[in-house]
Amino acid sequence: MSFIATPSSMHFEQALPLQGGASIHHYELAYETYGELNAERSNAVLVCHALNASHHVAGVYADQPRSEGWWDNMIGPGKPVDTNRFFVIGVNNLGSCFGSTGPMHENPDTGRVYGADFPVVTVEDWVDAQARLLDRLGITRLAAVLGGSLGGMQALCWSLRHPERVAHAVVVASAPNLNAENIAFNEVARRAIVTDPDFHGGNFYDHGVVPRRGLRIARMIGHITYLSDDVMNKKFGRQLRDGLELKYSTQDIEFEIESYLRYQGDKFSDYFDANTYLLITRALDYFDPARAHAGNLTRALAASQAKYLLVSFSTDWRFAPARSREIVKSLLENQRRVSYAEIDAPHGHDAFLLDDPRYLGVMRSYFESIAKEIA
């Protein structure tokens, strides 16, 4: 049984300038905190989320026993990131569909729902918005910033954009940028959404519809890339859904894997916002700290002052270990202190959310050492 989490929201009047040239004002950030901020305000840990997650990182909501946060196995009292020692903050990013201001909300400049007009947001923009939230919470410096996948990109970005505010950056199952194949999968998912007639150029809210077909396809593609080949073969293989007889049909479900993917797609299309999907995958595409340094990651990371933990998973082909090693190498070339764990796990990219004891052990040790530093 997990602890009770309580969501909060903070309003920001002042315009936040965005990388793309636009700005956003009168916006809300949904967030949660777990544990207590100590008197020195030195035990704060910020958790950044990936595509399909939110500020609800750990704990359960009152009277909703099955509402565990997405990293509840990692964060909580006595857990690897121990909320008896750390003050943990989860924040929902701008453009998301889980509470912070996003494309389904009213644009204060027009009085109408943003829809397609919601500005493109980047990892840098999210980090800046998170920094303002920390300002308001009275937190100058983070004991650690932590994230997996796209969340890891935010953790890395924090250490470059606000180096004086980050003691440790923990970057899990991430990459210094997306490669061509990653962008390609994102692009196919986006095209599926955008070409769904129910998308209406992003203004589907006005039409009372949701581009469900596109969202389903996007989620199915996503799921394939989150899982390893091995785990898919073990979990589903060529197993038929209904007994042993083939149906000989191109449209009926024949194999278990088809049933699983359709189910995941249907579920996702019930709650995820299509514009959010576009925005978040685009933020992934754009993230590339080396870009401003002619592609030289080592020069890009020279700005950092943090200590790092990098973690990758052997069967993750979406953000392969080689991509984490690029970051490790560039940090070492800058004489930064970096720990790196490559976990031999079968679960593909999804491993960063799962209960691998070696993975959780590495995280526990690292956060114990941070706790000692601030004690």
Place this chain on the structure above:
Amino acid sequence: MSFIATPSSMHFEQALPLQGGASIHHYELAYETYGELNAERSNAVLVCHALNASHHVAGVYADQPRSEGWWDNMIGPGKPVDTNRFFVIGVNNLGSCFGSTGPMHENPDTGRVYGADFPVVTVEDWVDAQARLLDRLGITRLAAVLGGSLGGMQALCWSLRHPERVAHAVVVASAPNLNAENIAFNEVARRAIVTDPDFHGGNFYDHGVVPRRGLRIARMIGHITYLSDDVMNKKFGRQLRDGLELKYSTQDIEFEIESYLRYQGDKFSDYFDANTYLLITRALDYFDPARAHAGNLTRALAASQAKYLLVSFSTDWRFAPARSREIVKSLLENQRRVSYAEIDAPHGHDAFLLDDPRYLGVMRSYFESIAKEIA
């Protein structure tokens, strides 16, 4: 400059019973032949095609200088499969959209276009249809049956279904069946097509439309899986299409890889039939000779009498070398004669269509040895 190829077509009155229980009659098979059948009728080579290909395997059509067949680098006078020595037959499979009877043709039982009523066809059905064509051409036994990818599955199937008719089976970049990930990608592509409102349950011909959105998505997914990560990074990387400035847009093309995929998707949707896409990917899903032997491939391959050449490519993650090795292992366990070449090529699954000199060299040597056997 290649030689001139001339397409032919053969009509079949008699019903062909299909694995799915249905049958098809009054159908056409489009085919081409290159070279001369020798007096002993012992030099025939059948080439089986994969998803997006046809009977037009080699040569060019008269007055169409850029109309090279899909395996023109492999087959022709003086080429690895030398048409000065071999009588090569290319045949378009049932259900395809390149000349043989398919879902866009009239159903003789109803007088209306087949559409969604075209029966599901399997690799076994294609092989049986090909066998009837060979009967009509007066060819009892093949010097070799040859194919890449899905074409390789047909070559393997030939050696099991008509063992007495096959001297050599050449199986390139193929697999004994699709794994869960392969089926998953096929399923997403099919869902994209089937949920396109212009699909009309497969009867879009009656509505004068084409489910272009779905076909585009299907092709984009396909293209990602045909290429290796390496080749995508080399060819496209994170290169922007328009200069150095980002546009900060979720829908405009930003990266070269997006431009490439959209172009491929558009082109494909201009000429490929949506029902054909469903049928052919389903044939891929269903192929599994071990199925009738409780998953035991060695027992499945006990029926074969042919000699084999298997070829795989190191960076092919769609039909990985490990899958070819499964076939090799099972053939060896049956004491069959098998040669196996694992080509260290950067191009992913596409490599089987490309000009890798080691690959073409292996094929040339193997076909030279076949030519000596029949000389």
